[in-house]
Amino acid sequence: MQQAIARLTQRLPPDRVRQDAAFNAAFESDGLTAFHQKPLAVVIPESTEEVIATVRWCHDEAIPFVARGSGTSLSGGSLPVADGIVIALNRLNKILDLDPVNRTAVVEPGVVNIKVTEAASKDGLYFAPDPSSQTVCTIGGNVAFNSGGAHCLKYGMTSNHVIGIKAVLGNGDVVGWGSPSTDAIGADFPGLFTGSEGLFGIATEITLRLLPKPETFHTVLVGYRSLQAAGDAVSAVIESGLLPGAMEIMDALSIEAAEAAVKCGYPKGCAAVLIVELEGPRERVEYETQQLADVIARTDPYAQHVATTLAERLSIWKGRKCVFSAVGHISPDFLVQDGVVPRNRLGEALVRIQEISRDVGIRVANVFHAGDGNLHPMILYDGNVPGEFDKAEEVCSRIIKVCIEMGGSITGEHGVGMEKREFLPDMFDPATVELFHRIRRAFDPLEIANRGKMFPGADAPSLSMSGLHPLEKAGVISRE
Numbered sequence: 089m090q091q092a093i094a095r096l097t098q099r100l101p102p103d104r105v106r107q108d109a110a111f112n113a114a115f116e117s118d119g120l121t122a123f124h125q126k127p128l129a130v131v132i133p134e135s136t137e138e139v140i141a142t143v144r145w146c147h148d149e150a151i152p153f154v155a156r157g158s159g160t161s162l163s164g165g166s167l168p169v170a171d172g173i174v175i176a177l178n179r180l181n182k183i184l185d186l187d188p189v190n191r192t193a194v195v196e197p198g199v200v201n202i203k204v205t206e207a208a209s210k211d212g213l214y215f216a217p218d219p220s221s222q223t224v225c226t227i228g229g230n231v232a233f234n235s236g237g238a239h240c241l242k243y244g245m246t247s248n249h250v251i252g253i254k255a256v257l258g259n260g261d262v263v264g265w266g267s268p269s270t271d272a273i274g275a276d277f278p279g280l281f282t283g284s285e286g287l288f289g290i291a292t293e294i295t296l297r298l299l300p301k302p303e304t305f306h307t308v309l310v311g312y313r314s315l316q317a318a319g320d321a322v323s324a325v326i327e328s329g330l331l332p333g334a335m336e337i338m339d340a341l342s343i344e345a346a347e348a349a350v351k352c353g354y355p356k357g358c359a360a361v362l363i364v365e366l367e368g369p370r371e372r373v374e375y376e377t378q379q380l381a382d383v384i385a386r387t388d389p390y391a392q393h394v395a396t397t398l399a400e401r402l403s404i405w406k407g408r409k410c411v412f413s414a415v416g417h418i419s420p421d422f423l424v425q426d427g428v429v430p431r432n433r434l435g436e437a438l439v440r441i442q443e444i445s446r447d448v449g450i451r452v453a454n455v456f457h458a459g460d461g462n463l464h465p466m467i468l469y470d471g472n473v474p475g476e477f478d479k480a481e482e483v484c485s486r487i488i489k490v491c492i493e494m495g496g497s498i499t500g501e502h503g504v505g506m507e508k509r510e511f512l513p514d515m516f517d518p519a520t521v522e523l524f525h526r527i528r529r530a531f532d533p534l535e536i537a538n539r540g541k542m543f544p545g546a547d548a549p550s551l552s553m554s555g556l557h558p559l560e561k562a563g564v565i566s567r568e
């Protein structure tokens with residue numbers, strides 16, 4: 089192996105390849121913090137050419153690699169393999185072009201999500217996909233996981249905002265797909281690459297669609313007597329023809345945690361709150377405000393609060409955005425799950441989760457992007473109590489099975505990664521899984537790009553999330 093590394097250092101400037109344990113410790117784990125793996129080396133390229141040289145070396149030497157953005161994956165997506173290298177892309181962090189007329193941005197993969205919006209805002213534009221980790225996660229990571237966020241209900245996931253990708257594939261080929269004109273020829277290759285979890289190769293340049301910033305917002309917080317009523321209200325809003333910018337639900341336990349952490353002043357005594365935010369041109373929002381009020385009145389609300397100032401709007405969102413970091417106020421440990429159900433079955437799914445929670449004897453706090461049926465149940469446990477972790481894991485897997493049974497998905501936005509790959513065959517028939525394999529091999533015949541992820545039966549057990557990401561502990565980001 090060391091001879092192979094020596095050959096790599098001939099292809100790159102010497103300081104790009106790191107094997108010192110102290111430096112590499114930061115790359116042994118991602119947001120799935122319970123699990124660590126030492127890589128063979130960490131490579132830190134400073135140009136696209138260096139990424140290409142590194143991947144070609146991996147292919148020539150049959151050495152596996154994992155691309156890494158900021159390492160905030162919650163499913164072990166950027167966890168290294170023991171005999172492989174990490175290619176850390178943070179130094180490829182330039183916005184190469186920002187075109188306000190065409191409303192596009194061309195970026196390197198290590199650009200942090202929020203930086204795109206910051207750069208575009210002077211032209212009244214922004215990048216819509218807004219994971220809660222948006223102040224740290226990279227566009228490369230967003231593309232690999234087809235990441236989402238509160239506003240993806242209205243604007244779609246990352247895949248709806250990627251119109252071009254240049255990439256170096258696992259076989260060392262360099263490709264360029266898509267076109268800034270948005271009228272591309274042939275199959276939707278940027279779409280295929282988006283969500284491929286780093287299994288095809290490394291995106292080196294990404295062309296993003298930008299949107300005009302909404303003129304105004306209307307934010308409503310509605311309390312309900314039951315979680316099911318809140319879930320059913322989501323269906324009622326969508327059925328009415330409205331398409332809010334965001335619709336989020338928090339249950340009583342999540343509210344308790346948020347109140348303890350940030351005193352957000354949500355209505356007392358309700359079983360769940362629904363946050364609905366309309367956004368867009370002023371006249372349209374004003375018109376929809378009345379429509380929304382009528383729909384909500386029919387959903388038997390327990391309490392209601394309409395934000396009349398920016399401070400009130402931010403206070404409502406503060407409660408929602410802090411939940412994951414606030415859970416420490418009510419539980420020493422937690423696992424977070426990321427499943428999806430069809431949104432018209434949301435109320436039913438929440439009842440099933442409550443039943444599982446009671447049955448196993450472990451509390452579950454629910455907070456989620458209700459508008460797109462994306463659940464993020466937090467399974468609360470105490471790691472010091474023997475057997476509690478196992479019970480929490482049981483709850484996690486039973487919830488995922490419920491999502492599959494209801495016609496949903498094993499991941500909404502956090503990827504399959506290492507964590508959920510054992511569930512892949514529960515969702516797809518063998519022919520489909522084999523097709524995934526064949527597509528992957530077309531890009532990467534040696535299967536060196538992010539080896540061991542997404543497909544079941546590889547070399548390590550499935551993993552689960554445990555504990556807060558260090559950045560959550562520091563209050564920099566919160567999980568959705």
Ligand SMILES: Cc1cc2nc3c(=O)[nH]c(=O)nc-3n(C[C@H](O)[C@H](O)[C@H](O)COP(=O)(O)OP(=O)(O)OC[C@H]3O[C@@H](n4cnc5c(N)ncnc54)[C@H](O)[C@@H]3O)c2cc1C
Pocket residue numbers: 118119154155156157158159160161162165166177197218219220221224225226227228229230231232233234235236237238285286287289290291292501502538557560565566567568
């Ligand atoms: C507190 C917290 C909150 C979060 N909230 C959300 C949320 O609201 N919505 C959401 O969707 N996710 C959320 N996440 C998950 C995570 O932030 C996202 O999945 C994010 O897109 C990962 O970006 P990253 O730069 O950290 O990627 P990494 O974790 O470094 O990598 C993620 C995956 O992308 C691959 N990859 C990275 N760069 C490239 C590239 N250039 N080419 C090919 N593959 C690449 C990696 O190999 C890996 O498989 C959250 C995570 C945390 C810790």
